[in-house]
Amino acid sequence: MTHIGVSAPTSPTRIPAARLEKIQRDRVLIRWWLYGVCALILAMVVVGGATRLTESGLSITEWKPIHGVIPPLTEAEWEEELEKYRQIPEYQLINKGMSLSEFKFIFWWEWGHRVLGRIIGVAFFVPMVAFWAMGRIEPWLKPRLLIGLALGGLQGFVGWWMVTSGLVDRVDVSQYRLATHLTLALIIFAYLFWIARRLTPLPEPTVLEQTRLRGLSTLFLGLVFIQMFLGGLVAGLNAGMTFNTWPLMDGKWIPNGLLIMDPLWRNFFENVMTVQFQHRITAYVLIVAAIALCFATFRVSSQSHLRRAGAHIAAFVALQAVFGILTLIWVVPLSMALVHQGFAVIVLASAVDHLACLKGPYPIAKRATA
Incomplete structure (x- = not known):
């Protein structure tokens, strides 16, 4: 018997029914575990945004992966931490x-x-080891989970690499490193969400759906990542605190001063006006792409889950645009800015969801395609 969302084995006796049912039960556990980790990453993105907006990111000047879990417990320890903070430029020039x-x-x-x-690391590592020891992880999935673990470790190093950029010659962290740190967090989220989504028993996509929609869906996902990287640059330069009008920027549709830096490329990463302008323009492109993908999905597919994924993309992008405009014209209040940053992850999830539906679920076999 062929199960919904599961490729049938090549022969009726290849996977016994009892073994098939166990794999499906194991997939449910692993899927919801990964969804839980994704939820923690979403929370991490929001907390990271608050850390940036409250100018808190340089308050701890050392990286202690183990001992750093314990905060100062006495007045003397608090004074010691404050004294370390007094040595960096942010304190001396701003605070x-x-x-x-x-x-x-x-x-x-x-x-x-x-x-x-650290909690995210534990929430990923401990269940992975437990599921592995209990034989609940299919062989093809094990290297994919190890890649996820390695990406998490890399993110810790990137985070400290970002912090070090603000400890010596700057009063804040490098916008390049901040955008890299944020983008890597989103890559990890998308990677784990992709695996979890494709462990879900859904109907197989048709050849027509894959042919007509996969290219546009992939393009949309790429645009979402580009926009999020640009958002990291905006945050790193505090560009949202400037030009707080919409739809005009500095009184014009295309403001003057977009390309005043030399060499030219620096404008796209260091010119506050240009960084905000390209974030706006990419948002408009995303809106058009989201609407196009939604309409194309409804035109090509009759499957409810794929249509729902297309509708989510259009609705979420429109809502995110509203959050972005309000964040800008209200001059980046903490609550709205965090809604805008956190909801960007929801938009990313919708993009991954759509593409995962077009790829189809992982087949139950000795090996699964990527």
């Missing part, structure tokens, strides 16, 4: 004279951000 209570506020944001990262 000179900061009281201990003010320092504690920014310290707790950064500490919470780092501890949440």
